[in-house]
Amino acid sequence: MKKLFVLLLVCCSTLSLSIAKALPTDTLPVRGFCIAAPSAEKLAPFLKFIHEELAPRHINTLVLRVDFNYQFKSHPELRDAGALSEQQVKQLVQACREHHIRIIPQINLLGHQSWAGTTTNLLKVYPDFDETPWVKMPAKYEWPNPDGLYCKSYCPLHPGVHKVVFELVDEICDVFEADAFHAGMDEVFYIGEAKCPRCGGKDKAELFAGEVWTIRNHLAQKGRSLWIWGDRLIDGKTTGMGMWEASMNNTYRAVDLVPKDIMVCDWHYERPDKTPVYFAMKGLQVVTCPWRMPANARLQLKDMYDYRETATAEMKPRYQGMMQTIWSDAGHFLDEFYGRGNPGKDTVNTSANCFRALFAK
Known part of the structure; x- marks a missing residue:
């Protein structure tokens, strides 16, 4: 039995050494974390999380989905109730500055202007911006539905939409002292609708690209760069995705x-x-974004290292790294991460476990 134990120790030591030798020495440019900006009442525990969890894991990029959770001065009519104040945002900025974490605020642009049966603030206050005003929000939302309603979009060709949107973007980038902005732009199902008096009959790819260019060019005027989700740029039929x-x-x-x-x-x-x-290969910079499956995240991380190791000198800088995404609010995520409350049925595939698997302390 003793000999077996010694043999196991030797084998484990050899395996650990081989794994250590196999670990990449390359440092990923982006080690990111994406989550909804905390509510005012959850700010203090989230600041603690930055200091005690993000920083020790060497997270260097924090994408905060702000949307209307800020006390906008340019458009106070678009604020959420209980939104973050400028002073509270500065606490987030200071915490991230202390640990050399780049903050990138997000406001969903183009799509995601509604959720389930609720219209979000932009189209609620400015209904003229709606790409599909004839689609009415249901009392009880179900998918699929006859209207093909997932989330509403604003019309990218409406003559008044960008004045309002860019005033929000500028203000949120200024208060977060950000050199980049995340515009969302994922899951856009309504675009170039035939009944839209401005977009009807136009090429959907050109409309989408035009909106990306419009946002990108506005940000570039102040030296800021644009981040977006990538799903609308992939052919779902050919790939089977x-x-x-x-x-x-x-x-x-x-x-x-x-x-x-x-x-x-x-x-x-x-x-x-x-x-x-x-x-x-299309010439774009890319980060891989997992959510709740630790096994997938580990494979995606290995792939990212492999891409960078085997790429040409031209391609390598385009593989920018990894970003963990969280799709609950900050308060619920912190409860999950710290084991508070009732766990879900699946205690393995959780966003907290995925985060730990992706970025160890």
Whole structure:
């Protein structure tokens, strides 16, 4: 028995040594974390999380989905109730500055202007911006539905939409002292609708690319860069990835029309698809974004290291790294992470476990 124990120790030591030798020495440019900006009452525990969890894991990029959770001065009519104040945002800025973490705020642009049966603030206050005003919000939301309603979009060709949107973007970038902005732009199902008096009959890929260019050019005036989700740039039919993680409404051809200096956040949550290669070969920078499956995240991380190790000198800088995504609010995520409350049925495939697997302390 003693000999067996010694043999096991030797084997484990040899395996550990071989794994250590196999670990990449390359440092990923982006070690990111994406989550909804905390509510005012959850700010203190989230600041603690930055200090005690993000910093020790060497997270260097924090994408905060702010949307209307800020006390906008340019458009107070669009604020959420209980939104973060300027002083509270500065606490986030200071915490991240202390640990050399780059903050990138997000406001969902183009799509995601509603959720389930609720219209979000932009179209609620400015209904004229709606791409599909004839689609009424249901009392009880179900998918699928006769209208094909997932989330509403604003009309990218409405003459008044960008004045309002860019005033929000400028203000949120200023208060977060940000040199980049995340515009969302994922899961855009309504675009170029035939009944829209401005967009009807126009090429959906050109409309999508045009909006990317419009946002990118506005940000560039102040030296800021643009990040977007990548699903609308992938052909859902040819790849078999379908309508969620890819496009089935012909926006995918925009991949050849968008500016090359944007950052594509390539999310795949059910399979570790190797689409970063596709984006890199199109000349775009890309980060891989897992959510709740630790096994997939580990494979995606290994792939990212492999891409960088085997790439040409031209391709390597386009493989920018990894970003963990969280799709609950900050308060619920912190409860999950610290084991508070009732765990779900699946205690393995959780966003907290995925985060720990992706970025160890």
